[in-house]
Amino acid sequence: MSTPSTTPPLGTQGERPLEGIIFDVDGTLADTEELHRQAFNASFRAFGLAWEWTPPRYQALLAISGGRERMAHYAAAVALGGAPVTLTPQLIAEIHRDKTARYGQLLRAGSLALRPGAARLIQEARAAGVRLAIATSSARTNLETLLNLNLAPDWPQWFAAIETCESVPAKKPAPAVYQAALANAGLSAANCVAIEDTTNGLQAALAAGLRTVITTHRYTRCEAFPGASLVVDGLGEPTQPPRLQAGDLYGQTCVNLALLRCLVR
Numbered sequence: 273m274s275t276p277s278t279t280p281p282l283g284t285q286g287e288r289p290l291e292g293i294i295f296d297v298d299g300t301l302a303d304t305e306e307l308h309r310q311a312f313n314a315s316f317r318a319f320g321l322a323w324e325w326t327p328p329r330y331q332a333l334l335a336i337s338g339g340r341e342r343m344a345h346y347a348a349a350v351a352l353g354g355a356p357v358t359l360t361p362q363l364i365a366e367i368h369r370d371k372t373a374r375y376g377q378l379l380r381a382g383s384l385a386l387r388p389g390a391a392r393l394i395q396e397a398r399a400a401g402v403r404l405a406i407a408t409s410s411a412r413t414n415l416e417t418l419l420n421l422n423l424a425p426d427w428p429q430w431f432a433a434i435e436t437c438e439s440v441p442a443k444k445p446a447p448a449v450y451q452a453a454l455a456n457a458g459l460s461a462a463n464c465v466a467i468e469d470t471t472n473g474l475q476a477a478l479a480a481g482l483r484t485v486i487t488t489h490r491y492t493r494c495e496a497f498p499g500a501s502l503v504v505d506g507l508g509e510p511t512q513p514p515r516l517q518a519g520d521l522y523g524q525t526c527v528n529l530a531l532l533r534c535l536v537r
Contacts, residue, residue, distance in 0.1 A: 304418065
């Protein structure tokens with residue numbers, strides 16, 4: 273962990289302005305991964321699969337981006353009854369649709385809140401004219417359910433680009449979803465920051481040329497994030513500072529626009 277330093281002086285020649293913030297969704301805007309795990313297990317039972325993704329197993333499976341890809345990987349790798357389970361792409365898609373519906377039900381039942389600092393940072397960016405975008409490997413319906421519960425009804429208008437697995441099939445760590453968000457929002461990677469929570473997300477953002485802030489949670493807090501500009505256990509609030517894991521807060525008490533401006537400089 274580095275020693276906090278003073279904020280670089282404003283007005284330095286060649287200084288880059290902060291033009292945009294690109295958010296991942298699951299685990300970043302909200303701590304959703306446990307609900308995803310529960311929804312997967314409920315769908316497995318409904319389809320007669322003797323699968324149970326425990327928290328440690330699910331943590332390992334997060335190395336595979338995308339729910340359908342995760343199921344296909346698990347079916348090929350795990351022997352049940354002495355032989356790997358063969359699931360057709362059609363059956364995987366059917367199970368995943370069921371899982372998505374169950375996840376939405378869990379979200380609505382628990383009214384899952386955004387992680388501390390997420391709504392604050394979004395509003396700070398809007399007030400300052402910093403453009404916002406979303407880049408996720410999740411389904412659009414998942415992020416819509418989450419943000420409909422937590423933001424004003426016009427929230428889709430707040431984001432210059434919203435890219436999901438429907439608009440960009442290539443999953444993280446491929447940089448395609450970030451590249452699409454940058455292009456469709458009219459942003460330059462050099463003037464933007466990505467907010468992520470996983471190694472795959474970090475690799476995708478870095479490959480797209482983005483400085484990246486990692487906000488860890490129960491499933492990622494023990495991972496190393498080489499190349500991240502900052503690793504904290506959340507965005508934090510002015511009265512609830514995040515725990516610094518790597519990088520520099522530049523004298524700030526939370527992840528705010530002043531800190532992100534330091535990162536792009």
